[in-house]
Amino acid sequence: MAASTGTGVGGGGGTGTGGTRKFKLQKESELRVEVGMDSPLKLQLVIGTAEVFGTELPPMFWMTFPAAHKFAVFTWHGCTIELDGISEVAYVADETPMVSYVNVHAVLERRRRKAKEALAASDAPSTNPPAGPRCIVVGPTDSGKSCLVRMLLGWAAREGWKPTYADLDIGQGSITIPGTVAATPVEMPIHPIEGVPLDLPLVYFYGHTTPSVNVDLYKVLVKELARTLDIQLVSNSEVQAAGMVINTMGWVDGVGYELLLHAIETLRADVVLVLGQEKLYSMLQEVLKVRPGVDIVKLHKSGGVVNRNSKYRQRTRVLKTKEYFYGLSNDLSPHSSVANFSDLQVFRIGGGPQAPRSALPIGAEPTADPTRVVPVGFSRDLLHVVLAVSFAKDPEHLLSSNVAGFIYINEIDMQRKKVTYMAPCPGPLPSQLLLAGSLAWTE
Ligand SMILES: Nc1ncnc2c1ncn2[C@@H]1O[C@H](COP(=O)(O)OP(=O)(O)OP(=O)(O)O)[C@@H](O)[C@H]1O
Numbered sequence: 001m002a003a004s005t006g007t008g009v010g011g012g013g014g015t016g017t018g019g020t021r022k023f024k025l026q027k028e029s030e031l032r033v034e035v036g037m038d039s040p041l042k043l044q045l046v047i048g049t050a051e052v053f054g055t056e057l058p059p060m061f062w063m064t065f066p067a068a069h070k071f072a073v074f075t076w077h078g079c080t081i082e083l084d085g086i087s088e089v090a091y092v093a094d095e096t097p098m099v100s101y102v103n104v105h106a107v108l109e110r111r112r113r114k115a116k117e118a119l120a121a122s123d124a125p126s127t128n129p130p131a132g133p134r135c136i137v138v139g140p141t142d143s144g145k146s147c148l149v150r151m152l153l154g155w156a157a158r159e160g161w162k163p164t165y166a167d168l169d170i171g172q173g174s175i176t177i178p179g180t181v182a183a184t185p186v187e188m189p190i191h192p193i194e195g196v197p198l199d200l201p202l203v204y205f206y207g208h209t210t211p212s213v214n215v216d217l218y219k220v221l222v223k224e225l226a227r228t229l230d231i232q233l234v235s236n237s238e239v240q241a242a243g244m245v246i247n248t249m250g251w252v253d254g255v256g257y258e259l260l261l262h263a264i265e266t267l268r269a270d271v272v273l274v275l276g277q278e279k280l281y282s283m284l285q286e287v288l289k290v291r292p293g294v295d296i297v298k299l300h301k302s303g304g305v306v307n308r309n310s311k312y313r314q315r316t317r318v319l320k321t322k323e324y325f326y327g328l329s330n331d332l333s334p335h336s337s338v339a340n341f342s343d344l345q346v347f348r349i350g351g352g353p354q355a356p357r358s359a360l361p362i363g364a365e366p367t368a369d370p371t372r373v374v375p376v377g378f379s380r381d382l383l384h385v386v387l388a389v390s391f392a393k394d395p396e397h398l399l400s401s402n403v404a405g406f407i408y409i410n411e412i413d414m415q416r417k418k419v420t421y422m423a424p425c426p427g428p429l430p431s432q433l434l435l436a437g438s439l440a441w442t443e
Helices: 098-121 145-158 215-234 237-242 255-266 278-288 310-326
Strands: 020-025 029-035 041-048 063-065 070-075 079-085 087-093 134-138 164-167 180-185 202-205 244-247 271-275 295-299 335-340 345-349 373-376 386-390 403-413 418-423 433-436
Touching: 020 029, 020 087, 029 041, 029 079, 041 070, 070 079, 079 087, 098 145, 098 237, 098 271, 098 295, 134 145, 134 255, 145 164, 145 244, 145 271, 164 215, 180 215, 202 215, 202 386, 202 403, 215 237, 215 255, 255 278, 271 278, 278 295
Parallel strands: 134 244, 134 271, 164 244, 271 295, 345 433
Antiparallel strands: 020 079, 029 070, 029 087, 041 063, 041 079, 164 180, 180 202, 335 418, 345 373, 386 403, 386 433, 403 418
């Protein structure tokens, strides 16, 4: 990708720059920015029109992007952008894959219209009603999947659709906290800083940030998510016609590849967008040719996508969890409560012997059952752990139930048998059934 560094006007762009500076962008170019690690950066659109990953910027309005944020401001027709604050990187690039991305949007748009017309014409409920496109975005880590997903959702919402956003990325997912698979309808373009507005998302708790910890559990949860979405979609033709945009993990080899195929099949994706990897594209083409009606499209990775190291990813995960309780700019006040150990029941999924040795064939070793629901006693091990509050009515349904939200364990008093926890809002918890994984965070 050719990149013309900083068409700075009266201040200059480039690396590690501070102060106020302007950038003039020609049509179909973008300003790529990496905010400094320690302080936020302000940005405003001075002239013309521009968008950040599918969401239009309001004119003459300073927006504050948090420290370490990486993004691009793209313009279809030309614009002038002003920055104020420290940027590690800020340069203008005139070669982007945006035209190919918007062409995909145009195809999805036609399919939505067709589904809407077909739904309007069919008066009797059917077991296989016409549906909008189910588009899944796949590719290795840091190939720009999440940003493409945002753009496709944003462009659809701008046309008045309400597509369903499903996020299967447990490492860097953006709907609630890491360690979950989730879905939510998107009614308006996703805010470049605040993210998806959470209008009762459907969330399943996996509890870990890598799928290899419990591959079977991950598959069960994706299946449950798909099943519940199917039920919801059938009763709402507007959402049904708008279809889905699905984000996936960047793990595309071995078990990761198997999980991708599982997701494509389980969520019945019919448009597979492969970002930035020829090998993955060929493999999927070969495997999916037996499934007619599935289009596989190869797309270029943007030259602007930034590689994030494991330290950066870990930091993002902590910030995302913190944001759940405190809000993006510390604008929420989480509530602290004390409960008796006997008031709450904590469980973990996975582990424990599957069957007693006596019930197994001679010579066979009992293996851990990855989907077994195991009670967890209160101990200091639960200190600083994030627990999910399940919607399950009883422990038998914990595996298949979605969750209402999360609490954080601040203190465990083993002598008085009391636990102090933080919840996003006051009042009793919607359920006493809690799920633990390996998600923890020290304030
Ligand atoms: N055109 C661009 N200019 C500047 N930054 C960009 C651009 N596109 C993406 N980025 C940034 O690059 C990083 C990686 O992009 P993104 O999150 O979309 O990748 P991903 O494939 O979803 O990664 P992962 O699989 O690891 O979650 C993000 O911080 C994103 O904001």
